[in-house]
Amino acid sequence: MSNILDTISKIGIVPVIAIDKVEDAKPLAKALCDGGLPCAEVTFRTEAAAEAIKVMATEFPEMVVGAGTVLTTDQVDEAWEAGAKFIVSPGLNPKIVKYCVEKNIPIVPGCANPSDIEQAIEQGLKTVKFFPAEAAGGLNMLKAMSAPYNKMTFMPTGGINAKNIVEYLSFAPIIACGGSWMVDKAMINAKEFDKITELTKEAVKTMLGFEMKHVGINMPSEEEADKVASDFESLFGFHKKVGNSSIFAGSEVEVMKTPYLGANGHIAIATNFIERAMYHLEQKGYVFDMETAKYDAKGKLAAVYLKDEFGGFAIHLLQK
Structure with a gap:
């Protein structure tokens, strides 16, 4: 699990994707790779999710493709069989976390309060998703909440954008941030993949700040x-x-x-x-x-x- 999270940490930004049509998976993956973010969290909010993961993982094996909004153990199996390299859930469901841990499947469950974090620690996790980040109090909330848990790291998602990405990533316990501003669903459906590439490049440029x-x-x-x-x-x-x-x-x-x-x-x-x-x-x-x-x-x-x-x-x- 640590190897995948180490790579995600180096990438810095995890594009969070909701994809309606499987046919868009390949050009979207190419757009992200060309833009400098060979990573994606494909959310299980659409029927195309599992097949989209399979296409991305097969056509672009260098990508770190994960499954998001995973709510059941069946979805864990479906995503893993499709080629997902990590699982993300909006909340911490002990059953799903235990299922993934037993199968050695990397999982980053959503946590919004200290009780969630303590459940994650109990399950042996070292990284959780802070979600919904901005709605839950933003970086100030995360700094206050994380203080007693100095060995836990975080992947905030929800309200992260080009204006606050550097501030979030500058907080040491944050390994990466999830965001969708460079992969807006409307752009995907309109097949504006060149625009997605440019926004992805801009996101990387903003993050690195050369x-x-x-x-x-x-x-x-x-x-x-x-x-x-x-x-x-x-x-x-x-x-x-x-x-x-x-x-x-x-x-x-x-x-x-x-x-x-x-x-x-x-x-x-x-x-x-x-x-x-x-x-x-x-x-x-x-x-x-x-x-x-x-x-x-x-x-x-x-x-x-x-x-x-x-x-x-x-x-x-x-x-x-």
């Missing part, structure tokens, strides 16, 4: 590095700050005292979630050099370089 942090310039000596930094200070008022291996001019320019990675230097790109950013870039074929990884005082990844150079510059991600 932005230029600084440019590093390689210089052959400390003396020459100091001259370049001084020039930036004189030109633009970027205050010079001398460090052990480099001299910063403001926060925008880092001048290396001796050449470091990159023929010309490096570019630092900040991101909201560095490990999720790595996952999404790796899905596009980019490779990271983990020997360059740097960690903060708590052992969390803080920075890491890509292996390739771009225009003579090395690129590294930086946790905001």
